[in-house]
Amino acid sequence: MNPINWHSCFFLLAAAVACAAALGVVASKNVVRMAVFLLHALGAVAGLFFLAGADFVGAMQLMIYVGGTLVLIAFGVMLTARRPFLSMDTKLAQWIAGTLVGGCLLAVLLRSALSVDDWAGPVSAAPRAQAEDLATAAPLGMGMLGVRVDRLDEPEAARREGMSGYLLPFEIISVHLLVVLIGAAYLARSTRPGEARLRENVEDKINAG
Amino acid sequence: MSLFTQPIGLTHYLVVGAILFAAGVVCMVTKRNAIGVLMGIELVLNGANLNFVAFANPALRADPGRAVAWMDGHMIALFVIVLAAAEAAVALAIVLSFYHNHASVDVDEADELKG
Numbered sequence: 001m002n003p004i005n006w007h008s009c010f011f012l013l014a015a016a017v018a019c020a021a022a023l024g025v026v027a028s029k030n031v032v033r034m035a036v037f038l039l040h041a042l043g044a045v046a047g048l049f050f051l052a053g054a055d056f057v058g059a060m061q062l063m064i065y066v067g068g069t070l071v072l073i074a075f076g077v078m079l080t081a082r083r084p085f086l087s088m089d090t091k092l093a094q095w096i097a098g099t100l101v102g103g104c105l106l107a108v109l110l111r112s113a114l115s116v117d118d119w120a121g122p123v124s125a126a127p128r129a130q131a132e133d134l135a136t137a138a139p140l141g142m143g144m145l146g147v148r149v150d151r152l153d154e155p156e157a158a159r160r161e162g163m164s165g166y167l168l169p170f171e172i173i174s175v176h177l178l179v180v181l182i183g184a185a186y187l188a189r190s191t192r193p194g195e196a197r198l199r200e201n202v203e204d205k206i207n208a209g
Numbered sequence: 210m211s212l213f214t215q216p217i218g219l220t221h222y223l224v225v226g227a228i229l230f231a232a233g234v235v236c237m238v239t240k241r242n243a244i245g246v247l248m249g250i251e252l253v254l255n256g257a258n259l260n261f262v263a264f265a266n267p268a269l270r271a272d273p274g275r276a277v278a279w280m281d282g283h284m285i286a287l288f289v290i291v292l293a294a295a296e297a298a299v300a301l302a303i304v305l306s307f308y309h310n311h312a313s314v315d316v317d318e319a320d321e322l323k324g
Contacts, residue, residue, distance in 0.1 A: 045259060052266045052269070078307060094238075109227035109230065169288060183302070
């Protein structure tokens, strides 16, 4: 009887929470419940990132996804959660077709995930991760400034030049974020010509439903 | 149980990522609420991100020598997270704009551009 591998136990716990919450998002009809399930799924995925040795990515997942994107979605739910849209039924035929497509996709993905021997896991149970491997924030920051500190020992000069860091993608994504924020603020501004018609429509729908 | 005593491999992460991805795809195609579709997209992105981070970790493989540089996987995962935040902001702005004009968030009602 081998001793219990606690890394595996915590992985299984986080994986179970993530999968159950993802299925809950699919199965739930109420949009508020879907948002809560999504919160649990994203939090569990952050735990999986930590367990995979990606401490900075896990922290960013918690801060940006759970703390930012999900708050945005919660605001969207609150701003649009009128009675007719709180829970919307899907037709049975659409459910069958969607589940069929998703099931086929899942079968293909699982088939390919289980087919490679190298991916089955380390042979020995001894933990290979060193303490210095777990601090990824500083190398990632240097990578965004254009210096690949993890590959400074690459012997070939030609390959070293090909790994010149992520300064350009970082700049592109910065400008992209600025453009997106301005565009979103422009699109979502509240004063519109159709405002009066909107209120009539909403009240009609609430009275009817 | 061998699942609790054996070390975790890349396959375990890939299976979880595949389940998240498939659940997101089903969510995208079956939900009628536009915000529900948005949540499906978030699930799909998280499933893909999980694969990037898992492939970046050499300790999850049987032969660590075949691993690629870890920084690429982490960096792509970070970019995906940031782009998902941007995408959610724009999608939500579009949904709110549609809601202002049509008093509905049903994606089936957005058919005015039909040819």
